[in-house]
Amino acid sequence: xxxxxxxxxxxxxxxxxxxxxxxxxxxxxxxxxDISLGKSYAEAIKSYYQRVDYVIEKQSNPTTFEELGHxxxxxxxxxxxxxxxxxxxxxxxxxxLLETFRGFKIAEITRDAIQLYMDNQLHRATRANHELTLLNxxxxxxxxxxxxxxxxxxxxxxxPVPSKGFIPSDTVIQSFKKACPDxxxxxxxxxLKLGIRQADMLRLNASMLDDVGIRxxxxxxxxxxxxxxxxxxxxxxxxxxxxxxxxxAPFKKIGIFLLLLMVLGAALRAFKMLGVRRSTKQFE
Numbered sequence: 001x002x003x004x005x006x007x008x009x010x011x012x013x014x015x016x017x018x019x020x021x022x023x024x025x026x027x028x029x030x031x032x033x034d035i036s037l038g039k040s041y042a043e044a045i046k047s048y049y050q051r052v053d054y055v056i057e058k059q060s061n062p063t064t065f066e067e068l069g070h071x072x073x074x075x076x077x078x079x080x081x082x083x084x085x086x087x088x089x090x091x092x093x094x095x096x097l098l099e100t101f102r103g104f105k106i107a108e109i110t111r112d113a114i115q116l117y118m119d120n121q122l123h124r125a126t127r128a129n130h131e132l133t134l135l136n137x138x139x140x141x142x143x144x145x146x147x148x149x150x151x152x153x154x155x156x157x158x159x160p161v162p163s164k165g166f167i168p169s170d171t172v173i174q175s176f177k178k179a180c181p182d183x184x185x186x187x188x189x190x191x192l193k194l195g196i197r198q199a200d201m202l203r204l205n206a207s208m209l210d211d212v213g214i215r216x217x218x219x220x221x222x223x224x225x226x227x228x229x230x231x232x233x234x235x236x237x238x239x240x241x242x243x244x245x246x247x248x249a250p251f252k253k254i255g256i257f258l259l260l261l262m263v264l265g266a267a268l269r270a271f272k273m274l275g276v277r278r279s280t281k282q283f284e
Contacts, residue, residue, distance in 0.1 A: 013037070013048055024051060047090045048075045065101040065138075067108060069094045072141050093131045106142050111152040118156060125159035132158055146226065189236050192229055209237075 014023050014034075021036040035051070037044035045159030062068040073090060076082050082090070100117055101109060114135065121128030131155065139151040173192075177185050191201050200218055208215045213228040227233065 007060050012046070024048060026267055041088060045088060046077055049074045061145070062142075063105060063147075065104045065106060066098060068138050068142055068147075069097070072138050089130065090134055090137075091125070093134045096127070097131055097135060106139075106147055109139070109152060111156060113155050114156045118159060122159060125161050129158040131162065132156060154232075183240075186236060190240070193236060206223055 010163065012025050014025055015021070016023060021039055022037040024037055024047075026033045026035060035048040037051075051255075062071045073087070073094060076090075077087055085254065097191070101113075104113075114132070118128055118132060121131075135153045136151065139153050142148045143151045173188070176187060180188070186203070190204075191198070194201070194214070196216060196218070200216060204216075211234075213226050215224065215226050217224045
């Protein structure tokens with residue numbers, strides 16, 4: 001199979017299925033020349049925006065939605081404003097948005113047009129909500145550059161997405177803890193006290209403790225927060241310190257993957273003792 005353009009690739013980019021490689025199609029002096037961009041999509045899209053001066057240098061003020069999107073994404077990747085994985089998600093969302101808004105001038109994108117788009121995406125609510133977030137980023141940039149008077153997407157609401165898990169009551173949590181080993185009981189107490197994602201829990205270590213409280217940096221958005229000490233938090237930390245299970249306790253510098261397996265394994269054993277069938281995703 002030769003190279004073919006896919007709907008989710010930006011203009012001038014193609015994928016060779018035989019070599020599993022992304023290429024940039026150029027035509028210097030009228031002759032076709034393909035430049036390898038990389039094997040993975042994330043690597044290729046980053047290289048694409050580093051090589052292609054789509055809008056920034058050729059046209060300072062984009063006029064169409066497509067030009068606006070390329071301008072914003074290119075600026076973000078060049079100044080290193082977002083992580084590679086986030087950028088990959090943005091670029092895929094942009095290609096989905098282009099299916100509807102490619103021919104639009106920026107000023108032609110109205111709140112009604114955006115609302116109609118969202119109403120037609122009820123079957124893929126989560127992805128559509130990501131696309132609305134990106135659309136807001138694009139139109140906020142256009143507003144900041146005085147290309148439009150105001151962002152029409154600002155008051156468009158996201159599609160409600162039902163929770164994938166369940167919210168346990170205090171009674172359920174206490175019943176579950178009775179079947180847990182001591183270290184897992186403390187893990188649950190600390191997680192409930194801090195109110196952070198499991199991925200951030202598994203990153204906790206002693207260096208995050210200071211005289212005021214626990215200093216936490218969220219892995220998802222790199223935002224920092226500090227949870228100040230109170231009697232309950234101090235009691236939990238002292239009990240953790242007294243544990244002598246080494247690798248079993250939080251705040252030990254061990255592999256995240258190993259600790260995750262221990263936490264989820266112990267949780268499933270506790271569920272089994274209670275005669276309850278639950279997935280590890282629900283425990284999180």
